[in-house]
Amino acid sequence: MMGILPFLLGLLSMVPAGAQVFTLSEMYGTITSPNFPEPYPKDAEIFWNISVPEGFQIRLYFLHFDLEPSYLCEYDYVKVEADGEELAVFCGHEDSDTEHVPGEHVISSPRSSLSVSFRSDFSNEERFSGFKSHYSAVDVDECRDSNDEDLACDHFCHNYIGGFYCSCRYGYLLHSDNRTCRVECRDNVFSERSGVLSSSNFPNPYPKSSDCQYRIELEDGFLITLEFDDPFDIEDHPDVICPYDFVKIQAGTNEYGPFCGDRSPGRIQTESNKVQMFFHSDNSGENIGWKMSYTSYGSLCPAPVKPLNGQLDPVQIQYSFKDHVLVSCEPGYRLIQDGEELEHFEIKCQKDGSWSSSDPLCKKMESWRNS
Structure with a gap:
């Protein structure tokens, strides 16, 4: 509703001195020329400023229309405006090249405010009966009608009476702007x-x-x-x-x-x-x-030396950190490491590029036992 006050103040600043001004804020209503259905008076100038809550538009249509005809509506007329833009000017009692009557035409405001003005000049010789119109607030389907990408929902849009809200697909979170869908990552x-x-x-x-x-x-x-x-x-x-x-x-x-x-x-x-x-x-x-x-x-380790009468598994062109090499001996030989007799022995490439242990030896079983 904050945008309505500047709208009304702007309209009041353009109202001629002596004109009548009516402010309408109901969700629907009727506007008629003075004395309707009797002929309207001379030298009349009246403004009806309609405002409804944000999230609604105003639709206006005429049930009866009979004004003095004139070239380009220079004598008596009804004018409809919104947001500083002229939406329609009507006069006469039938369409011609220079005059237009509303007929069954429905006028919609771009947003939640609309102004209707009526003017009659100094004469009304044929005693024209004037007009009767009806306005109503209509919910805006923001999900369907919004042309502003900055106001559009990223994923899903849900319309309700007077407004809309956005939601996101599974796995996404709604941003604080209530439009954008972001992820937590x-x-x-x-x-x-x-x-x-x-x-x-x-x-x-x-x-x-x-x-x-x-x-x-x-x-x-x-x-x-x-x-x-x-x-x-x-x-x-x-x-x-x-x-x-x-x-x-x-x-x-x-x-x-x-x-x-x-x-x-x-x-x-x-x-x-x-x-x-x-x-x-x-x-x-x-x-x-x-x-x-x-x-x-x-880190790379130098290739380990295969012990005499021994085997390495696996045999690779290059060894790097975390690689393991299994050392074993051929049949008839026993693996000796730091004075201990082993079936097999595993060495590891360390992060500093060195092996975890010195190379073991393979000795004949008899010579080892006799030593």
């Missing part, structure tokens, strides 16, 4: 050695007004590599670096980004075992977002 922790991350709803448009945080946390000794895929599509600006939506990456003391636009950041070697990704979106845009895979590798 701040507790995503990844601890596997490889994985895939993406913006919510990818490859469909990502949610608006969201702040997402993704954490990749691996054991000390692993280093993480990020690889962004195509397509990469984040809202950008031609003159300012990523003012709307963006991806930022924090890896140890290194920062990467912000990234936006349609050019993928590609591969990023973070040189860290912990990575935090931040993704921010504002309240507009229909971009599809991003998808990224990550892998990790550990």
Whole structure:
């Protein structure tokens, strides 16, 4: 209702001195020319300012109309206005090239206020009977009729008498603006050695007004590599670096980004075992977002030396942190490590690039027992 007072004050400022003004705030009513159904008087000027609650429109139609005809309605007329715009001017008692009567035409206000004015000049020789009209407040279906994208619901719109409300699909939360659907995405922790991350709803448009945080946390000794895929599509600006939506990456003391636009950041070697990704979106845009895979590798260990008369399993070209190698001996030989006789022995590649133990020996069973 706050918009009605400025509307009324604006109309009053345009009312000529001596004119009659009526303010109507009922949800329906009837407006007639003075003395109706008797002929209306000369030199009359009357304004009816109609206002109903927000969320409603006003519809006006005429039940009877009989005014003095004149070229372009310069003598007697009825004028209908709303929001400073002239919606209709009527005069006469039948349509002509220069005069129009309302007939069965229904006039609808754009919003919740409407002004009707009647004017008669200094003569009424044929004693015209005037007009009778009816107005009523009609609920606006904002879900169907709204042309303002800023007021439209992101997902679902529900109309009720006098207003509407928005709701979101499962997994989304309604933003404080009561229009936008956002996601809660701040507790995503990844601890596997490889994985895939993406913006919510990818490859469909990502949610608006969201702040997402993704954490990749691996054991000390692993280093993480990020690889962004195509397509990469984040809202950008031609003159300012990523003012709307963006991806930022924090890896140890290194920062990467912000990234936006349609050019993928590609591969990023973070040189860290912990990575935090931040993704921010504002309240507009229909971009599809991003998808990224990550892998990790550990410190490299030198190839272990196979003991004489022994075997290694597995045999690889390269060994890195967390790799295990099983050492065993050929038949007739016994595995000796630090003076102990073993069936087999396992060594591990450590985060500093060294093996967990020195190489064991394989000795013949008889020579070992005799020693």
